[in-house]
Amino acid sequence: MSIHNFEELAALHAIAKALAQPWDLRDQMEQVLKEMNTRLGMSRGMISLLDRDSGESWLEVAHGVNLEGLEISYQAGEGITGKVAQTGRPMAIPNLGQEALFLDRTGARRYLNREELSFLCVPIIYDARVVGILSADKGAKNVTNLDSELAILSSVAELIAKAVHVLALEEENRRLRRIVNQGRAPSVDIIGHSKGMQEVFGLISHVADSSTTVLIHGETGTGKELVAHAIHMNSSRSKGPLIQVNCAAIPDTLLESELFGHEKGAFTGALRQRRGRFEEAHGGTIFLDEVSELSAAAQAKLLRVLQDKQFQPLGSSRVVTTNARVIAATNRRLEDCIIAGQFRNDLYYRLSVFPVYLPPLRDRGNDIILLADHFVLKYAKELGKPVKRISTAVIEAFLSHQWPGNVRELENCIERAVLLAGGDSIEMIHLPPSLQTKSREGDKKETGRLSSVIKAQERSLIIDVLKETHGNQSQAAQLLGTTKRIMQYKIKNLGVDPKKFRQRKQEALKAVKP
Numbered sequence: 001m002s003i004h005n006f007e008e009l010a011a012l013h014a015i016a017k018a019l020a021q022p023w024d025l026r027d028q029m030e031q032v033l034k035e036m037n038t039r040l041g042m043s044r045g046m047i048s049l050l051d052r053d054s055g056e057s058w059l060e061v062a063h064g065v066n067l068e069g070l071e072i073s074y075q076a077g078e079g080i081t082g083k084v085a086q087t088g089r090p091m092a093i094p095n096l097g098q099e100a101l102f103l104d105r106t107g108a109r110r111y112l113n114r115e116e117l118s119f120l121c122v123p124i125i126y127d128a129r130v131v132g133i134l135s136a137d138k139g140a141k142n143v144t145n146l147d148s149e150l151a152i153l154s155s156v157a158e159l160i161a162k163a164v165h166v167l168a169l170e171e172e173n174r175r176l177r178r179i180v181n182q183g184r185a186p187s188v189d190i191i192g193h194s195k196g197m198q199e200v201f202g203l204i205s206h207v208a209d210s211s212t213t214v215l216i217h218g219e220t221g222t223g224k225e226l227v228a229h230a231i232h233m234n235s236s237r238s239k240g241p242l243i244q245v246n247c248a249a250i251p252d253t254l255l256e257s258e259l260f261g262h263e264k265g266a267f268t269g270a271l272r273q274r275r276g277r278f279e280e281a282h283g284g285t286i287f288l289d290e291v292s293e294l295s296a297a298a299q300a301k302l303l304r305v306l307q308d309k310q311f312q313p314l315g316s317s318r319v320v321t322t323n324a325r326v327i328a329a330t331n332r333r334l335e336d337c338i339i340a341g342q343f344r345n346d347l348y349y350r351l352s353v354f355p356v357y358l359p360p361l362r363d364r365g366n367d368i369i370l371l372a373d374h375f376v377l378k379y380a381k382e383l384g385k386p387v388k389r390i391s392t393a394v395i396e397a398f399l400s401h402q403w404p405g406n407v408r409e410l411e412n413c414i415e416r417a418v419l420l421a422g423g424d425s426i427e428m429i430h431l432p433p434s435l436q437t438k439s440r441e442g443d444k445k446e447t448g449r450l451s452s453v454i455k456a457q458e459r460s461l462i463i464d465v466l467k468e469t470h471g472n473q474s475q476a477a478q479l480l481g482t483t484k485r486i487m488q489y490k491i492k493n494l495g496v497d498p499k500k501f502r503q504r505k506q507e508a509l510k511a512v513k514p
Contacts, residue, residue, distance in 0.1 A: 004151075004152060004155065007039065007040075008040065008152045008155075010039060011035055011036070011039035011152075011156075012152075012155055012156070012159065014035045014039060015036075015156060015159055016159060018031040018032055018035060019032070019160065019163060022391075025163055025167045025170070026060075026167070028160075028163060029047050029060075029061040029160065029163065029164070029167070030061055030063060032045075032156065032159075032160055033045035033046075033061065033062070033063030033064075033136075034063055036063075036136060036153075036156060037063055037064065037136075040138075040152065041139065041142055042120065042136035042137065042138050042153070043136065043137050043138070044062070044063070044064045044065050044108050044136060044137045045062065045063045045064070045134070045135070045136040046059055046061070046062045046063075046065065046106075046134070046135050046136070047059075047060055047061040047062070047132055047133070047134055047160075047164065048060060048074070048081055048085070048132055048133040048135075049131070049132045049164065049167065049168040049171055050130055050131055050132055050133070050168065052129070052131075055075070055076030055085065055086065056073050056075055057073060057074045057081055057085045057132075057133055058071070058072065058073040058074075059072040059073070059105075059106070060132075060167065060171065062106070064108070065106050065108040066106075066108075067106070070106065072105045072106060074103075074105075078103075079102065079103040079105075080093065080099075080101050080102055080103075080121050080135070081103075081121060081133050081135060083101070084121045084122065084123050084133050084135075085130055088123045088125065088130045089123070090120075090121060090122040090123065090153070090154060091120075091121045092118065092119070092120050092121075092146040092147075092149065092150050093118060093119040093120075093121075094118050094140065094143070094146060095114075095117075095118070095140060096109070096114035096115070096117045096118070096119050096137075097113070097114035097115035098115075099119070102114075102119060109137070115140075116139060116140055116141070117137045117138070117140060118137065118138050118140045118143045118146070118149070119135065119136075119137055119138075120135060120136055120137075120138060120146075120149050120150060120153050121133060121135040122134050122150060122153045122154045122157050123157065124157045124160065124161050124164045125157070125158075125161060126161040126162060126164070126165040127165075131161065131164055131165045131168050132164040132165075132167075132168060134153060134157045134160070136153065163392075166392050166396070169366060169369060169395070170369070170395075190223065190226050190227070190230055191367070191370055191371055191374050192367045192370065192371075193367060193370060194359070194363075194364040194365050194366065194367045194460070195460060195464065196359035196363060196364060196460065196463075197359065197364060200227065200356060200357075200358060200359075203354075203356050204227065204231055204234065204356070205234070207231065207354050207356075208230070208231045208234035208235045209234065209235050209236055210235070211323075211325050212325075212353055212354045213306065213325070213326045213327070213328070213350065213353045213354065214228075214231060214326075214327045214328070214353070214354045214355075214356060215291075215327075215328050215329070215330070215334075215351045215352045215353075215354070215355050215356070216228065216327065216328070216329040216330075216355075216356045216358060217329075217330060217331075217355060217356070217357045217358065218329070218331060218358030218359075218360075219331055219358075219360045219406055220331045220405065220406065220408070221361075221405045221406035221408030221409055222358040222359070222361070222406045222407060223358065223406075223407050224329040224331075224358060225244065225287065225289060225329070227329075227358065228242075228244075228285070228287040228289075228327045228329065229242065229287075231285070231327060232284070232285040232287075232325075232327070235285070235325070237283065237284050237325060240281075240282075240283040240284025240285070241280060241281055241283070241284035241285075242281075242284055242285050242287065243277050243280050243281040243284065243286045243287065244286075244287045244289065245258065245259065245277050245286065245287065245288050246289045246290060247288055247289060247290045247291055247292075247293040247294050248289070248290035248293040252295040252298075255294065255295055255298050256295065256297055256298045256301065256314055257274070257276070257314050258276065258277060259277050259278055259298060259301070259302070260276040260278060260279075260301055260311050260312070260313050260314060260320075261273075261275045261276030261279055261313035261314065261316075261320070262274050262276075262313050262314035262315055262316070263313055263315040263316040273313075276311075276313060276320075278311060278320070278322050279313075279320055279322060281322065281324035282322045282323060282324055283323065283324070284324060285324065285325045285326075285327060286324045286326055286327070287327045287328075287329070288302075288326065288327070288328040288329070289328075289329045290330060290331065291328040291329065291330050291351065292330045292332045292337050292342070292343060294343075296344075299344045300344070302347060303344065303346060303347045303350060305322065305326075306326060306347075306350040306351070307350070309321055309322055309323060310322075326351070328351045334351075334352070335348075360403070361403040361406040361407055361409075362401075362402050362403050363459055363460055363463070368398050368399060368403075368410070369390075369395060369398065369399070371407060371410055371411075372390055372395075372398055372410060373390070375411050375414035375415070376388070376390060376414055376418060376426065379414060379415045379418040379419075380418055383418055385418050385419070385421060387417075387418050387421045387423075387424055387425065387426060388424045389424065389425050389426070390425070390426045391425050391426060391427050391428070393428050394417075394426050394427065394428055394430075394431065397428065397431060397435050397436075398410070398435075401435055413431065413432055413435065416431075416432060417430035417431060458490070458494065459494040459495075459496060461480070462476070462480075462487075462490060462491065462496055463496060465479050465480055466491075466496065466498050467501055469501075470501055470502055471498040471499060471500070471501035473487050473488060473491065473498055
């Protein structure tokens, strides 16, 4: 541990005070760089953020340097900044005039004598990962010990690490919003850039323009109806009707009539003939939401429709032919329903020709912030409020929350917050009591560290590997360079079910059998 003199400790105290202020993150970072200049003699301080996927660093905040109109970035290993980002080790240059690696892309030292300048550059590390780079100049004549200068700059980097991590998340999601707005998603209503959602988008694009039956799996509130809508709108049936039926909202006694229609007098209260939803969906798509709630009689008729494209309305001898494409959705494991005798095995295999698995919001990482920003803009416009941003504390609360209600819960939370907000920002006081209480009590292991993001990413990685190995934990452990024992511990701790991936392999094998 480095020992700092009085001036350095005073500087660290001033920086800590700046970070405690309820300011915008960029304002905080600019104040930090200003304190470095005033108290430590470190001028032209700069903070660059690291893109964890590409390894590229881009300059985000600077003091004493005009960044207007400039977009400056460094590839991994490029220049001093790129090297520090790549290696995670600090670098000190005693004489800038003799350093070929120094690029000066900002042009800030164009008219200065570089022979008189030293350059200091350290990684900003959060949760054992480089999230940014902190650099500054110092007059060479004022530098007596480069290691001591690096030590104090590293201490500053430690203080700002959490704030820089959140700033990097915000910037990443701004760039992702631009990608989403370019139309890469199959529907303007579906937002997401996580690996799980990109897989869903790929599946939609493959299956949309066909007549294949699709079964969408996903927890309540994940947006199954949006996926069904996207499949329909991206198909040749888009000009035909999209008929949506919530099987859980219709009583068993009426469900068969609702789906297949009835003749006048078919049952008490049937005062006139009625066309069923399947007949209405002719030439288009019928979306059966919560299909696990179908009665045994309705399941038998649905199986016949899928097999023969024909059915008989209730109380009628006439046969109706339909070419409606069927998309079904469920928030229950149909395999469990089959074991419990609540769902037909043959119907399951007819429905599950092309399964699509929607990930829960808690497994979608930074999509949470992406969606939150989208809903802020949506409801600020709808409600005529000046809200433009979400405070750092709220972002942390969102990332640590488990979202049992998924995207629907997040949207309701944002609508309430926008309605309550008096200024341009959503603060903790505007959140529902459940999120505020959780934030106050906190999980001691996670509070203030955003480690829930890392946990979500770890869970996502393990799921990806289990998919690749079809649930084989030994192979998954090998691919991740760990032991089967540790893999089993992680799977249990993160609530991952490896059996699900073995079942998917079996389903795939059955689907290709003639």
